[in-house]
Amino acid sequence: MAVISELLRSEEDGTISFGDYTxxxxxxxxxxxxxGDLYKVKTCQEITKLERNGMFVYESVxxxxxxxxxxxxxxxxxxxxxxxxxxxxxxxxxEAEYDIVIDGADAGRMKTNLGGKLSLSxxxxxxxxxxxxxxx
Numbered sequence: 746m747a748v749i750s751e752l753l754r755s756e757e758d759g760t761i762s763f764g765d766y767t768x769x770x771x772x773x774x775x776x777x778x779x780x781g782d783l784y785k786v787k788t789c790q791e792i793t794k795l796e797r798n799g800m801f802v803y804e805s806v807x808x809x810x811x812x813x814x815x816x817x818x819x820x821x822x823x824x825x826x827x828x829x830x831x832x833x834x835x836x837x838x839x840e841a842e843y844d845i846v847i848d849g850a851d852a853g854r855m856k857t858n859l860g861g862k863l864s865l866s867x868x869x870x871x872x873x874x875x876x877x878x879x880x881x
Contacts, residue, residue: 747826748810753777753786753795760815764793766808766827790828801862805831812873820879827869834864835878846877854881 748765752774756762761779765772768789777784785796788808795803795811803811809827820843821835837843839861845852847867857863867874 749812752788753784755779756813758813760813760823762810762812762814763795764788764805764808764810766790766793766810768808801836803836804834807831809833809869820877822875822877824873824875825867825869826873830866830868832864833867833876834862837861837863837878838880842881843878844881846875846879848874848876 748767749762750765752765752772753761753763761784763786765788771787771789773785773787775785782797787794790808791806793805793808802816803814807827807829809825809831812824814823815821821837825831825833837857839859840857842854842856843863844854845865852865855863863878867876
C-alpha cells in the first residue's frame, strides 16, 4: 500500500485512503469531497487524523497510512500501515459494543465510551494490517 502521496484519495470501490507517515512535518488537506461529505486529513510521522464534515473519524499515534477505509452504520473496516506499532482511535456509536478483528485474528470485544471513541493497538510490520470493527 505505502503512503498516500496525495494525502487523501477516493478509491474505485467507494472507500477512501489517506495518510503519509514518512513526513517529518505536518501536512494537511481540507475540503476534500467524497460521496457528498467533506473530509480533512492531517498527517506526519507523529500523527494521522481524519475528520468528516468537521467530526472526528480516525486518529493514529504515530502517523499511519490507511487504505480503503469504509465506515457504515454497523462499523468500520480499513487496512493500516506504518513505520512502527500504532495506537488507533476511531469514532463509532456512543456506548456500543464492537467485535474487533485484526489481520484475521479475533481481538475480542470492546465498548465505546460516552463520546463513541474506541482505541486499539495495532502491531505493524512489513505489510498492511486489516482492521475490522463491527457492532455486536
